[in-house]
Amino acid sequence: CATRPVPQYSVNAQSHQKQLQQIRNWQIRGKLAFRSEQDKFSASLNWRQQDKDFRVNLSSFLGTNILLLEKHQGQVELQYDDKLYQHINAAALLYELLGWTIPVESISQWVKGQTSAEAQAEFSDNGLVSRLQTADGWVVNYSDYRQTGETLLPHQISLQAGPNRIKIRVDAWQLN
Amino acid sequence: SETENSAAELKARLSELHSFEAGFEQQVTDMQGELLQSATGKLQLQQPNKMRWQLYEPDETTLIADGDTVWHIDPFMEQVIAYEQSLAVQGNPLILLAEPDSDHWQSFQISQPEPDRFVIKSESEDSQVASLSLTFEDDVLVQLTFEDRQQQRTQMVFSQIASNIALAPELFEFTLPEGYELDDQR
Numbered sequence: 001c002a003t004r005p006v007p008q009y010s011v012n013a014q015s016h017q018k019q020l021q022q023i024r025n026w027q028i029r030g031k032l033a034f035r036s037e038q039d040k041f042s043a044s045l046n047w048r049q050q051d052k053d054f055r056v057n058l059s060s061f062l063g064t065n066i067l068l069l070e071k072h073q074g075q076v077e078l079q080y081d082d083k084l085y086q087h088i089n090a091a092a093l094l095y096e097l098l099g100w101t102i103p104v105e106s107i108s109q110w111v112k113g114q115t116s117a118e119a120q121a122e123f124s125d126n127g128l129v130s131r132l133q134t135a136d137g138w139v140v141n142y143s144d145y146r147q148t149g150e151t152l153l154p155h156q157i158s159l160q161a162g163p164n165r166i167k168i169r170v171d172a173w174q175l176n
Numbered sequence: 177s178e179t180e181n182s183a184a185e186l187k188a189r190l191s192e193l194h195s196f197e198a199g200f201e202q203q204v205t206d207m208q209g210e211l212l213q214s215a216t217g218k219l220q221l222q223q224p225n226k227m228r229w230q231l232y233e234p235d236e237t238t239l240i241a242d243g244d245t246v247w248h249i250d251p252f253m254e255q256v257i258a259y260e261q262s263l264a265v266q267g268n269p270l271i272l273l274a275e276p277d278s279d280h281w282q283s284f285q286i287s288q289p290e291p292d293r294f295v296i297k298s299e300s301e302d303s304q305v306a307s308l309s310l311t312f313e314d315d316v317l318v319q320l321t322f323e324d325r326q327q328q329r330t331q332m333v334f335s336q337i338a339s340n341i342a343l344a345p346e347l348f349e350f351t352l353p354e355g356y357e358l359d360d361q362r
Contacts, residue, residue, distance in 0.1 A: 029213060031235065033253050040359075042253045044204070044235065046212040057212055061237040061250075062270070062322075063204035063330030064304040082325055169252065171234040 009145060009152050011127040019151045020114040024051045027174040028111065030155075032058065033167040034100055045168065049108050054090075056104065069094070069104065101164040103138060111168065113142050113154045128152060137161045148173040182288035183281060186296075189315060190276035195343045196221040196317065198334035202231070207327035219334070225261070226348040227274035240350050241271050245362060247350040256352060257359045269296050269308045270322070 026049050033042035043058035043066050056069040068079040069090055078085040078093055087093035090104035106116075113129045115121040119140075124130040132140040144155040155170040197220045204213040217231040227241040238249040246264040248257040265271045265280045272280060285297040296308040304324060311319040316339065320332040352358055 029211075031252050035253075040253065040255070042250055042255075044213045046206075057206060059204060059212060059328065060304065061231060061235055061239075062268070062304065063202065063213060063328065064322075064324040065206075065326040065328040068206075068326065079326065167252070169234075 009126050009128065009147070011152060013123050013127040016127055016152065017115060020112045023112060023151065023175055025049065025176050026112070027176070028168075028170050029172040029174075030168060030170040032169075033165075034102060035163075035165045036099075036101060037163045038099060047108075047111075054104070054108055101161065102166060103159070103161075106134070106138070107159070107166075107168075110140050110159070111154075111157055111170075113145070113152075113157075128154075149175050151175075182294060183286040185288060186286055186294040186310070187276045187281065189312060189317075190273065191223070192315070192339075193221060193276075193317070194223045194340050196337075196339050197341065197343060198317075198337040200320075200332040200334050202330060202332050204328065204330045212328070219332070220343055220347055221274050222343050222348055223274075223276070225275045225278065227271060228347050229270070240348060241274055242348050242350060245350070246271065249350075249353065249356070251353075253357075254353075254355060255357045255359060256350075258362055260362045266298075266300050266303060269298055269303070269305050270320075272296065272308075273310075 028045065028047040030045050031042060032045040034040065044061060046057040048055040053072050054070070058066040060066060070077045071090055074088065076087045076090045076093055078097065080097065085093060085097060091102060094100045094102050094104065109116055110132060115129060115132065119132040119134045121129050122131040128145050129142055131142070138159055138161045141158045142154040142156070145152045146155055153173050157168040159166040199216065199218050202215045202217060203211060206212055215231050215235045216233065217229065220228040225241065225243045227239070229239040231237045236251045240247045240249070241261055244261055246259045246261050248259070250256070261271065265275065266283065269284055272284065283299055285299060287295050289295060292312040294310045298306060305322045306325045308320065308322040310317060316337055318334050318337065321329060323329045
């Protein structure tokens with residue numbers, strides 16, 4: 001009998017989400033673009049997450065550093081334009097200093113395609129999250145899921161809240 | 177002084193390069209030596225002041241210096257940023273490579289730590305690139321390395337190197353790709 005074409009990947013949503021929760025140390029190499037009413041830029045992205053700590057490096061396509069945003073044991077530090085800034089909240093620091101609306105803390109969880117309590121998730125029929133919507137107005141769309149190690153991770157993530165739009169293209173996931 | 181003759185020596189070598197074309201492997205490392213980015217691309221230089229720097233997978237960014245304007249073509253943003261070439265050189269000594277006899281060289285310090293290696297240091301605070309090092313092997317430019325003020329390093333190793341061959345003029349001519357936005361900062 002004719003079989004329905006099986007979607008490229010098909011997972012059990014619950015077990016996939018459990019797998020994602022176990023991934024606490026990871027690294028992304030790719031590109032990030034940000035657009036708002038006042039600003040638009042794109043940069044080469046290197047994001048290293050170790051549990052709650054992260055190290056986000058944005059660089060020009062030539063490889064020169066644009067900014068380095070780090071969180072270590074609750075303390076956030078930003079290196080930008082040869083100056084050092086400190087804060088307890090990364091998103092607030094970026095907004096106050098540069099006027100960029102980038103929800104850094106949330107992205108560290110959303111970027112894997114992992115649902116969270118305060119986000120409403122839509123699953124595509126292959127069990128993977130295709131969209132998240134949060135109470136504070138962020139809409140996150142996922143595509144280009146690929147096998148990485150034993151799990152499936154998204155390689156295109158776009159986030160939108162009002163006029164602010166962020167696009168992340170992952171060229172390489174590294175799980176350690 | 178030491179700078180003058182290394183500058184003269186470097187300019188002499190670069191001016192022998194009426195044109196230059198090579199593929200490159202580009203690796204960017206942070207101050208701890210962690211790999212941040214690796215990409216492949218192609219660099220083309222054409223005297224007196226033209227350059228094309230193209231990154232392929234995965235980055236697909238292109239920089240075209242046509243002598244007057246530097247066009248930064250960014251497919252990820254579907255946007256092109258245009259800079260005045262003479263101003264762009266201040267912030268980016270790479271463009272100097274295409275201009276061996278331009279007077280922009282004065283604002284850079286040139287040294288020759290080894291017979292086949294030159295280092296160009298930028299004196300201006302707002303230069304993206306703090307120092308640029310060129311390595312030759314029997315008069316052929318084989319490697320470019322540059323560092324910014326956060327000690328982030330980009331190393332470009334050249335391959336399939338061709339000097340003084342005819343390069344199509346269209347390589348250095350810019351047309352706005354379909355549907356792209358132009359951010360003209362000239």
